[in-house]
Amino acid sequence: MSFLFILSTPFSGSTILWQLVGSSPHASSLPAEGQHMDSVREVMRGRHWDPDYEIPWERVRLEWEKEWDSSKEFLLEKSPPNLLRAAAIQEHFEPAYFIGMIRNPYAFCEGVARRPDNDMDVASAAEFWLQCAQAQTRNKAELDHILFFTYEEFAEDPAAIRDRILEFLPELECLDLDEPSDHSFMGHEPIIRNLNPIQIRRLTSRDIARINRVLRREPQLMADFGYDFIEPSLAQTIGSLKAKASSYALRAARFRGILPGPIVRRIEKLVLE
Template identity: 45%
Template sequence: MPTYLFVLCPPYCGSTLLWKLLATSPNASALPAEGQFLPEVESIMRDRPWHRDRDMPWEEIRAAWETHWDMDKPVLLEKSPPNLIRAQAIARHFDPCRFIIMVRNPYAHAEGLMRRNDWSVTRAGNFALMCLRSQLENTLVLDTPLVMTYESLVEDPGASCARLQAFLPELEALDHSADFEVHSVEGTAQRPITDFNAQKIAALSDEDFEALNNLFLPQRELLRDWGYAFMPARAGAAA
């Protein structure tokens, strides 16, 4: 019986990179796109995707996804970001399933939300905090998830692959030396695993930093839980 493997990761936090890395295993079958965007379920899953009170028809969704997965592969891979607020429901409907939880520095995350979604700094900062809170809850309530950060992935891809394979031995032959097509602050291109945090944080203005710090300071314990430091207003900011 195959294992359903869900990458729980906020948008613009490295989910595509991790998803494509996992898909280098010959034992993994990845959906052709994020599951939420497949035509059979897009109208369902993109209806208020970040509303927690939105119940999803998971049996219908699973049946649709299974027409796209290679069911002969031992690992079936999915990574739609809104899944992170519905992980417990997913666990009830996909058996057996495993979860990989990943987060990113909230300053870098907020920059991506502002640039890619044209969000205000306040909206982006609050969303980044919501994701950190939700992911922390996931670490506590899910059954033995693998917990990692974007930073650990890009700083030592080899060690990250070793952790992934120890977590799920079926994920053999992961190729962290490959080039991956991902979107970054430098645009979309084929490139090796690369850390873009410094560029993203440098793109924040002093005003962005001040607004983010007004949000992050009361939540500094949450940042610390994930190993992230509260940053002084001008540290890394654009002049």
């Protein structure tokens, strides 16, 4: 029996990755993110993004083990804040394996700032991305068993990522790419698609400039993960206005039942990418 943790920035496809890995007949997943279980929420939430906050892992492990099927080869967990505490997790869960993922910072910042349930603007989101990227750099260097890739690699070729996961952990035996996917009258929907072009186009030149002021403090992080800086421009602002107007119109059509969700997603992809 081994422990398997997904370490990913939030809003970066980690739930789909968790579903994919959990489709193995040899993996047991918690009902939801471990941090949200009622029995551990008090100790895992509140200061969850504070890297100095210490979690009582022995207590957490006992509670998680009540939900895992211990007859399975891999006990799977996914809580994004855990990427800050991977070293401690490795100490308390043996043997521990990790699958790490990160996302383009511009798309990440747009998604975080747009969410209604937080008070982050794009600059704060960029600070958040730096914190996560620094932690993932440490994780790649220090963890004993970790497979790492980007959201973009996963979204562009999920089959290739599936194969890399199975090469990393062949005991998983098989992963079902159909498991997390949608089906519609339009045919098979992919399990994940790269939303970066759509989200980046929503950013204005001012947004880009504010993000860059933060990211340029750590330019090596961008290079290490294979990301390029985007420069603000008038074209970016015009594209942002077009993207936001198109998105609002398409969402209104979906909300009013004029168009079903799969068609809206395909039109949005054609219009905005």
